[in-house]
Each structure stands twice: as C-alpha cells, then as structure tokens.
Amino acid sequence: MVRNSLGRELPESFNGRQVVPYQDPYSLQPDCNQATRPLRRINPDQEKVLPNLREAIIAAGLKDGMCIATHHHLRNGDALLGAVVRELDALGLRDITIASSSIHPVHAELIPYIEKGVISGFECGVNGPIGEMVSRGELNCPIIVRTHGGRARAVMSGQVQIDAAFIAAPSCDSYGNMTGAFGPSACGSLGYAHTDARYAKKVIAVTDNLVPYPARSFAIQQTLVDYVVPVESLGDPSKIVSTTTRITRDPVGLQIAKYAAQVIETSGLLQDGFSFQTGSGGISLAVADQVRQKMQAGNIKGSFGCGGITGYFVDMLEEGLFQTLFDVQCFDLKAVESIGKNAGHQEISADMYANPFNAGAVVNQLDCVILGATEVDVNFNVNVNTESNGLLLHNTGGHSDTAAGAKLSIITAPSIRGRLPIVRDEVTTVTTPGATIDVIITERGIAVNEQHADLKQELQKRKLPVKDIRELQQEIYSVTGKPRPLEFTDDVVALIEYRDGSIIDAVRKIKT
Amino acid sequence: MKITKSAQSGTMQSSDLMIFLEPADELIIEIESTVKQQFEHLIRAKVEEVLTQHQVSCGEIRINDRGALDYAIVARLEAGLKRACEKE
Numbered sequence: 001m002v003r004n005s006l007g008r009e010l011p012e013s014f015n016g017r018q019v020v021p022y023q024d025p026y027s028l029q030p031d032c033n034q035a036t037r038p039l040r041r042i043n044p045d046q047e048k049v050l051p052n053l054r055e056a057i058i059a060a061g062l063k064d065g066m067c068i069a070t071h072h073h074l075r076n077g078d079a080l081l082g083a084v085v086r087e088l089d090a091l092g093l094r095d096i097t098i099a100s101s102s103i104h105p106v107h108a109e110l111i112p113y114i115e116k117g118v119i120s121g122f123e124c125g126v127n128g129p130i131g132e133m134v135s136r137g138e139l140n141c142p143i144i145v146r147t148h149g150g151r152a153r154a155v156m157s158g159q160v161q162i163d164a165a166f167i168a169a170p171s172c173d174s175y176g177n178m179t180g181a182f183g184p185s186a187c188g189s190l191g192y193a194h195t196d197a198r199y200a201k202k203v204i205a206v207t208d209n210l211v212p213y214p215a216r217s218f219a220i221q222q223t224l225v226d227y228v229v230p231v232e233s234l235g236d237p238s239k240i241v242s243t244t245t246r247i248t249r250d251p252v253g254l255q256i257a258k259y260a261a262q263v264i265e266t267s268g269l270l271q272d273g274f275s276f277q278t279g280s281g282g283i284s285l286a287v288a289d290q291v292r293q294k295m296q297a298g299n300i301k302g303s304f305g306c307g308g309i310t311g312y313f314v315d316m317l318e319e320g321l322f323q324t325l326f327d328v329q330c331f332d333l334k335a336v337e338s339i340g341k342n343a344g345h346q347e348i349s350a351d352m353y354a355n356p357f358n359a360g361a362v363v364n365q366l367d368c369v370i371l372g373a374t375e376v377d378v379n380f381n382v383n384v385n386t387e388s389n390g391l392l393l394h395n396t397g398g399h400s401d402t403a404a405g406a407k408l409s410i411i412t413a414p415s416i417r418g419r420l421p422i423v424r425d426e427v428t429t430v431t432t433p434g435a436t437i438d439v440i441i442t443e444r445g446i447a448v449n450e451q452h453a454d455l456k457q458e459l460q461k462r463k464l465p466v467k468d469i470r471e472l473q474q475e476i477y478s479v480t481g482k483p484r485p486l487e488f489t490d491d492v493v494a495l496i497e498y499r500d501g502s503i504i505d506a507v508r509k510i511k512t
Numbered sequence: 513m514k515i516t517k518s519a520q521s522g523t524m525q526s527s528d529l530m531i532f533l534e535p536a537d538e539l540i541i542e543i544e545s546t547v548k549q550q551f552e553h554l555i556r557a558k559v560e561e562v563l564t565q566h567q568v569s570c571g572e573i574r575i576n577d578r579g580a581l582d583y584a585i586v587a588r589l590e591a592g593l594k595r596a597c598e599k600e
Binding site for chain 1: 526527546547549550551553554578579580581582
C-alpha cells in the first residue's frame with residue numbers, strides 16, 4: 001500500500017498497472033509522445049459500408065484480450081454497446097476491455113457478458129448497476145474511473161489503446177463523414193468520440209441514418225473512418241436527450257442558487273468577457289438563470305459558455321449574452337437543435353475541452369464553474385463517485401477538469417440529503433481535490449477555501465452568510481447527528497484516476 | 513400506553529419514515545433505513561427515548577426510514593402510538 005498526498009491509501013498496482021499516487025493538481029508532467037496508429041490506405045474502388053456489426057468486428061481484426069470503445073452521447077438510450085458485445089460473444093471473443101467514454105444504467109445488459117468472461121475490465125467510469133455489483137464484490141471486473149479530460153489524455157498518450165472504436169453516428173454518409181446534429185437518434189455534439197476517431201486502431205461508424213455522400217455537414221471526417229455499418233436503430237431516442245431540463249422549484253435549491261449568483265458577482269468575474277459552465281441539474285440551472293438576469297441587467301457581454309450544453313445556455317447565446325458555446329455534449333433537445341443551426345454553437349472534442357496534457361484546454365479559460373457534490377469534507381475535497389452506501393454509482397464527468405481549470409469553482413449542494421450531512425470529516429471517495437475548489441455553498445452558509453481570503457472578506461462585507469467549513473459542519477451535525485463511517489473490506493475494486501493520470505483514490509468492496 | 517392494535521404512521525417519501533406497530537408480549541424494534549449504516553444507532557436511541565417517555569414496554573415496532581430527522585421520527589412515532597393505543 002502507498003498513500004497519496006491526500007492521505008488516501010492506494011494499492012501499488014492495479015490490474016497489472018503501476019499506480020502513480022496523486023501529488024497536486026498541476027505539477028505532473030507528461031513523459032511520452034502522443035500515441036500513434038498504423039497508417040492505412042483506401043483505394044478508389046474500395047467501399048467502406050459493411051452489412052452488419054459482425055462483419056465490422058471481423059474486418060477490424062478484433063481478437064481476445066483487445067479493447068473497444070463507444071461514446072456515451074446516447075446516454076441511457078444507447079443500444080450500440082450492448083449490440084457490439086453480443087456480437088463479440090457470438091464470435092467467441094473473450095477478455096475484452098471496454099474503454100467507452102461512460103457506462104449508463106442501460107448497460108446492465110452487459111452483466112451476463114462480464115460473468116461469462118467476454119468483458120474483463122473497464123477503462124472508464126460506470127453509472128449504475130455494474131458499479132454497484134462490483135462494489136458488492138458480486139462482479140469481478142476492475143474499473144478505472146476517469147474524467148472527460150483524463151480519458152482524452154489516456155487515449156492520446158497510449159495509456160489506453162483502443163483497438164476498435166464503434167462510433168454511434170446519428171447521421172453518416174457512406175464514406176464516414178458523420179455528425180450527431182441530425183437524424184432520428186440526434187444527440188448533438190459527438191465531443192467524446194473525436195479522440196477515439198483520431199487514435200483508435202480501427203474506426204467503425206455505426207448509423208441508423210445513412211445519408212448520400214457527401215453529408216451536408218460533419219463533425220468527424222471520412223479520413224479517420226475505416227468502416228460504416230448501417231443498423232436499424234442506435235437506441236431509444238426518448239432516453240438520448242431530455243426533452244427539457246428545468247430550474248429547481250425547491251426553496252432550498254433556489255436559496256443556494258441565489259447565494260451562488262451573489263458569490264459570482266462579488267468575485268468580480270461577472271464583467272464583459274465572462275465565461276461560465278454549469279451542469280444540467282436543477283440548482284445549476286437556477287444559478288444560470290440568476291446569472292443571466294444579472295448579465296441582462298448590467299448589459300454584460302460574456303465570451304463563452306461551456307461543457308454539457310442546455311437550452312438555458314442556448315437562450316443566453318441567442319440573446320447575445322455569450323459569443324460562443326463550446327459544446328462537448330448536448331443535454332437537451334434545444335441544445336441539439338441549436339448545434340445544427342447556430343454558428344456560435346461549436347462542437348469541441350473532450351481533448352480540447354479538458355485534457356490537461358495538450359497545449360491548453362478550454363477549461364483553462366473558464367472564469368466560473370458550478371458543480372455538484374455527493375459529499376465534501378473539511379478540506380474541500382469532493383466526492384461525486386460513491387454514494388452514501390459506499391457503492392460506486394457515478395462517473396466523474398468533467399468535475400475535476402473544470403474545477404482545476406476555472407478561476408472560481410463553486411460547489412452547490414443542500415446541507416442535508418436524507419439525513420446525510422453534506423460536510424464530512426473525510427469524504428468516502430475523493431473525486432476532486434480541495435485544492436481546486438474555491439467555494440462551497442449550502443442553504444445554511446457559504447464556506448470559502450482559505451486560499452481566497454480576499455473573496456471571503458468581500459463576501460462578509462456584503463453580509464453574505466460566510467462560515468468556516470468546520471462551523472458549517474457542526475451546525476449541520478447538530479440537526480442530523482454525527483454519521484458513523486462506512487465499513488469497507490481491503491479489496492480494491494476500482495481506482496479513481498485524476499485528470500493527469502495519477503491516482504487520487506481507490507474504491508473498496510463494501511462490508512456486507 | 514399499551515399497544516393494543518395494529519397501526520401505522522408516516523410515508524415512504526424521502527426524508528420521512530413509515531412506522532408499523534403491532535401488539536406483542538415483548539418489545540421488538542426493527543429498523544430498516546436508507547442510512548442504516550450511518551444512523552441506525554441514533555434512530556434506535558430516539559425511538560427508545562419516545563417509548564420510555566410514553567411508558568411503552570412491549571409491542572412490535574417496525575420502522576422503514578428514508579433519512580428522516582429526529583423531529584420527524586418523534587412525530588411519526590407519537591402519531592403511531594396514539595393510533596395503536598386507542599381503545600376499541
């Protein structure tokens with residue numbers, strides 16, 4: 001066992017790979033060149049269209065022990081990963097690693113194939129039942145959880161080598177020019193798939209909307225794509241995007257949002273050129289709404305909105321409050337429609353969005369990000385991966401990337417959820433290090449990280465309820481009582497990788 | 513008070529709890545909770561405190577808790593006791 005700088009106990013190696021313990025958010029340097037793949041040649045008489053997934057798997061030369069990837073833009077509506085795995089099994093392939101950008105509850109359909117040995121590991125985080133079963137020790141399948149930027153880094157550095165990427169393409173021509181903006185399974189941005197298209201040894205576009213060559217617009221181009229496979233359906237469109245994402249109506253959430261907007265205003269960042277990211281949760285959207293009103297009132301012209309894009313940000317773009325939206329993933333229908341028609345709504349890759357090992361990601365230019373948390377601790381560390389029962393249920397997303405990049409990273413969360421206090425002595429799992437978190441906002445008060453004494457003073461001057469984080473914790477404990485810590489075994493079932501590839505925490509099997 | 517008949521109180525909403533009470537010859541307290549690992553000891557302590565206060569020494573009390581705070585536990589248990597101890 002080794003300990004990282006946050007005191008988290010880590011195994012020395014995991015699934016055959018040496019563990020590099022996390023030190024700090026910014027100093028680890030890359031020590032290799034970009035990964036490469038063989039060049040290929042497609043002559044004029046060659047077709048790329050193959051009749052089905054099985055032919056594509058054979059053509060791609062997939063063998064036992066290899067690695068495949070899909071993207072998660074179809075979210076819980078995705079049918080492609082399940083279909084690919086069923087074909088891998090039918091062809092008798094075993095010991096396959098999944099390096100998709102994320103796994104959703106719909107992928108519980110993979111469980112029998114994990115049990116059968118078709119799938120032997122995940123080079124990506126998981127949302128839902130697979131993580132739960134692995135945490136309980138009911139499935140033996142190592143998991144490495146990565147951030148969006150960290151996944152791009154892992155693929156580009158060759159740490160993760162994808163032998164075949166199956167890219168669900170809501171609209172694609174016969175030569176592989178594809179976009180997510182149109183088609184029955186339209187999902188908008190294909191941001192997570194760009195890296196796969198550039199680095200996977202074989203790239204297979206899978207589409208339920210084959211259009212005549214050339215596609216009228218495309219996000220991923222033909223020169224990167226080996227095969228095109230038409231299928232009946234990529235998934236369930238009703239689960240691909242939410243029809244609408246809504247502002248919270250909960251008074252607690254609205255109070256938190258109001259404080260958050262006041263903190264942003266106090267920080268001095270809310271001026272011409274302001275850049276901003278929120279998630280799609282109800283509180284995040286309420287903050288966005290407050291910020292929008294303040295921008296309108298002050299006639300402030302922002303520079304860009306970023307991240308997973310919602311209809312709220314589209315409205316702000318169309319009202320001229322932002323010049324550009326950088327979109328790695330569309331969260332709702334309005335965002336999907338916008339990316340196909342608004343010139344300022346730009347699709348970006350996960351690499352450009354958040355990779356720490358390139359010549360500068362978009363997150364580095366962010367003024368402010370609003371993030372959520374399952375738990376925080378008195379050192380401002382944040383957990384979004386494991387739930388109160390200790391089960392690994394959530395992927396990291398861009399949480400640590402944006403926290404590290406933004407000038408002001410704000411956690412918004414209710415002080416109590418189902419008796420559980422938000423502030424702990426120690427989080428169950430560290431997802432994002434406290435060194436990159438600036439302010440934690442609950443309805444009971446605002447805690448400011450020590451490194452921002454000026455902001456703290458300014459907030460106090462404006463009579464906002466600033467509290468020391470331990471004071472806030474004690475106040476919450478006086479209502480909930482002090483929770484007993486969870487009990488875990490020594491068996492490490494997953495690693496939480498920080499964006500730079502060092503390991504920030506390990507997830508252990510729960511005691512049952 | 514004496515539990516003389518079956519009764520229940522509460523809901524299965526988040527941050528609430530549901531309590532089922534039955535007559536029995538001894539005192540049985542069963543606790544299921546979404547936060548059992550963290551808070552079972554505090555839930556039990558609060559339930560025992562309310563039972564002592566109302567001098568209830570036997571009965572079967574099953575709790576299905578969804579993360580209720582102490583004041584909700586007290587209120588739901590007192591309501592349940594009043595229903596279970598009513599005279600026919």
